[in-house]
Amino acid sequence: MSDTQPILEVENLCTTFTRGGVALPAVRDVSFNVGKGEVLGLVGESGSGKSVTLRSILGLSRRYGDVTGSVKWMGQDIAQMPERKLRHIRGRDIAMIFQEPMTSLNPLLTVGLQLTETLKAHTDMGRAARRDRAIEMLDHVGIPAAASRLNEYPHQFSGGMRQRVMIAIALAASPKLLLADEPTTALDVTIQAQILDLILSLADELEMGVILVTHDLGVVAQTCKKAAVMYAGRIVEQGDVRQVLRAPRHPYTVGLMRSVPQDVPPRSQLYTVPGTPPSLEALPQGCAFAPRCQGRTEGCLVARPPLATIAQGRSVACFNPVTDAQGAAA
Template identity: 65%
Template sequence: MTQSNSPLLSVKNLSTSFHVGGQKLRAVDEVSFDLAAGEVLGIVGESGSGKSITLRSIMGLARRYGEVTGEVMWQGENLVTKPEAQMRKIRGKDIAMIFQEPMSSLNPLLTVGVQIKENLVAHTELDKKARHLRAIELLELVGIPDASRRLNDYPHQFSGGMRQRVMIAIALASSPKLLLADEPTTALDVTIQNQILKLILDLSQELGMSVILVTHDLGVAAQTCDRLAVMYGGKLVEKGSTRDVLRNPLHRYTMGLLQSVPENVEPRTPLFSLPGTPPSLMNLPKGCAFAPRCAHAVDACAATKPPLEGTQHQVACFNPTQAPVGVGGQS
């Protein structure tokens, strides 16, 4: 990982709301983080915590059907207020995204070659011959054998893992500075998962590309990420280096996620699961969203949303497992 003094991406108080039945539902609630050049940041949490919407908000995709506020600072400009015509010049070129399910993201009626070249037509000055050679190069880069022939194949002619590789090839077509990966290994078997994750990491290091990886798998995050941001109820509840967050979790939710990972468990032993269910956007608690599921909640948790506090290792909790420097509360 290579870092510079100024962040490549700076997200400040990013919020995304949807209007449903006359009610305003906030799916992302004042999320803030910085991303350095060449860094891999993991966003983890249960389904429905707001991870994917956060990525779509950064890309300018969520504002098509929702209301996005805050700042997404990229090269000195706020992407939240940027017109759609200008966003299209950035989206796919400087910032690329791998979506969760490649079969629904790829067009089944077009060959993979056509779909890779679409990106090259939109964001490069390459001529037809150069685009064809670049498409072959990209398929070879992501480990698809016999690339020149497979350019003419359709998505259904590829396995799940190979389709995900095609998605990565499309995302890398214009050599982006930032890759947003939304659970890129979902529904793939463990061996293919490891191959895809290793590919993303290798390409990040080789190309100097930053990555934001959304996942619900802490094992995946531990293997791939420099820093972790834990998300719950649309808010970041803990943030720090991967080592600190996983070895010294401060938020009870993070502890619950770690306890949910089966490790050295005796046969027929019941697995741990967090009590309760994630909150509905239509009925979010007034205070801490995790308070109804937390055995260590104090009076303040029900009344007020705890701020994200701390220096290198931050937590949003009135009663963390142990208080880091700059965070008030009892343990």
């Protein structure tokens, strides 16, 4: 592959679950790409489809729902790849940091065993080398006395410590692509900065691509090259992170930016996007954001706007996109 060709190309990814005979479209026509050493930020409210998107890329959603579309990894479509072949890619080439470490770590196995089993499956390291690598990774993510904690179990770690263990497991085999589902949510600010610095340094050193799911727009601004905003299972805006955050064009992105407190007088009411995200069981006929959008028109209520290119590397799914001046003013 050439250095300019993306290592991951996602096209028209759709994931639908079924409950009580009702189809629930959790991810709808999602498309993006990630290059070597590139960090893409996925942002949006809870329930917008970010985590399902990551799981669908790895093939984890196929067990519970219907996944269609194309997921090309290094030029090879892995969306419908047999499970046996996909296991050789998971953990070695593509690794994932899950959002809930307590439900992702095995409570019956020691932390050291869970760290080294990834290395045993995907590397040629011997037993001693695997142990040394496990200690190195625990030390990297800020766990003190790493060597003495290898034989401890997940319940002996705090929530933040368990999150660090999950990050160490994901990075242990030096993957080429890291799917990070809110990797720093349970961590204090100091450790959060340390983990983000580690991920960015590895992305630069190993040319590792990163998809970072987070609610923190400050983290996106500091760490990501590109940003994609998701709402109701769709990407509604994407492009260069500076363009998206400084001059948002979709009304939902504008609302997210206004929700970030900036020079707010004491005891004043903070801005929130009006309304709530729609249920997957009752998605609006037209634009999913229309019921919450102050700039909606009749057309927004009956038709779904496509994700259209408005400039090089910049796309928005809106019939009435916000102008640069409006976005800056908001």
